[in-house]
Amino acid sequence: MVASPGLSYLMEVYVGTPPVKQMMYADMGSSVSWIQCLPCENCFHQDLPIFNPYASASSQILLDSEHECMLLEDKRDLTKSNGVCNYAFGGNSYTRGVLFKETYTLGPSSITHVALGCGHNNVGLFEQQCTGLHTAYCLVSDQFGSNPDARTSKISFGHSPEGTISTRLWKMQDNPNYYILLKSIIIGDTVIPMGGLSANFMLDTGSTLSYLPTKAYQILVYALRNMIGKKPLNVRNE
Template sequence: MKGCVYFVIILFHLSISSSSLEPNNGLSIDLIHRNSPLSPYYNPSMNQSNYIINAAFRSISRMRRFNFTPPQNKAAQTLAMENRGDYLMQIFVGIPPKKVIAIADTGSDLIWFQCSPCNDCYFQNFPFFDPLKSYTHHLIPCYRITCKYLFIHSCGNAAECVYGAEYDDNSSSRGILGTDTVSFNNTQFGRIVNYPNIVLGCGYHNTGNFKPTGEGVIGLGGGPLSLISQIGHQFGKAKFSYCLLPYNSKRTSQIKFGVDTQTNRRNLVTTPLVEKFPSTYYYLSLERISIDGKNLMPRANETVGNIVIDSGATLTTLQSNLFYKLKTAIIESIGKGHVPERYPPEPFELCYKRIENSMCLMMLSTTMGHSVLGNYQQVYFNVEYDLDKKTVSFAHSNCK
């Protein structure tokens, strides 16, 4: 049914055997928050305050990388910054398989990671994937339609497809498009499953503002090169879902492909996906925000497809007009007995002093083209994307 989706506005306390997959059985994979104690990048010295502030700045940076307008003189970006995502997926690439830990990202399409030999790559904590050691790796010619799906593409010296991406902070990635076998540990059945001929990018020139805590990106966007677009037909349905746990959880989150996960759930609500450029992003229509029964509305001409749901962004960012309505309503709701901090810690815009600590609104304002629903507001929701029906559905869940 269609209904209202309610998200909590949060104030935070600042201080191998293998087999091919049988159709329709579905695929379930662990998602690990990069700051979780289960993560290979866990840093026990980082407290909650450090994490939240860093996540806020990453969310702002990620918002600035989104390109919502068709390319004109300069091609639009095709990849998300690898250090902008929070949830990690473990995959195996090639035969024999090489383990790769990458960001699961609904804000990008292409599957890519750093490859060797590479003299122009950023440092990462694990060895690079070497396509020459995989006997199932094949280059894609630049005349194929697959190459032309990319906004930035060209022909290499041997007529291979060369992909490229550029970012506002002068970071960039450039490499060769190919196909290879990609494998996953299917936690639903406790075995490794293989997917042959998956399109992926081997990055050989990756410079700029990248971090060592990730080997690449698993694109889950709506474009033709994303993982769900490439494997959805094997399940008979282009559908995936996830249920995200908070960063300090001792359990892993799950992402599922080709499985109906919303059956018989209470308080299930479904909202249409809106088709807009680029097809990578999942656009929804934010109709209102309610505070103590008071409805806050976006501008009348900014209601259809005005928010992107994005697993790679941590915090939700709202268009400034709506954000400041929300800020005012929260201040009025809390009451005159509690005065907001005059100089809240950056980049937050609404905080209250509580003894020695601060309580801050876990949303940010933006003047960019769209609002973004980040993963912090998606925690403990089962979120299901049905690309055949073009809908996204939400249901509260304990993620078990």
């Protein structure tokens, strides 16, 4: 995983047979992985060649009646009736295309039959090093349970040093995202308990900023002012 010139991280993944290099945003806020594919109706500029599913021996377009397609639920694009699994999701940034199965290769390891979006119409503020977006929980989302490796493909980053602790991740019913429960904030040696303000915070590596509830933010600002001991500047944007 490498940092992009912006504030996001890119994963180097090889897709297809033969494997073709992809550099995909690692995004914990997305439930479906996708890459730009030929033919392009509307694609953002990328440095690497756009993936051609017809040149891959392992590419398999899913039909709209197949289980993985049904799991897309409201992300299915029902405006098209061509028999294949069309998807559409996103707001100002979006991707539209077909769901297909492919082979992922990372180093010496390959995972077959990975459900992946093949984006033919993609709009957003994507850097030219990027070729798509990858859900960053695991290589294969547990939504697409037909893959036998789906529950054993979690991504680990580096080695855990001695004394490392972890926190439990939470999932809400009918929600693909993961959450943590914020109980306190530590500034220096000062522990600021959230008390009744404890809340579930969605983990999203694709978001530029972290967001707090208004009351928790006010507590944080108050604690920082006391610790810094200086009057804050009143900065205006002209």
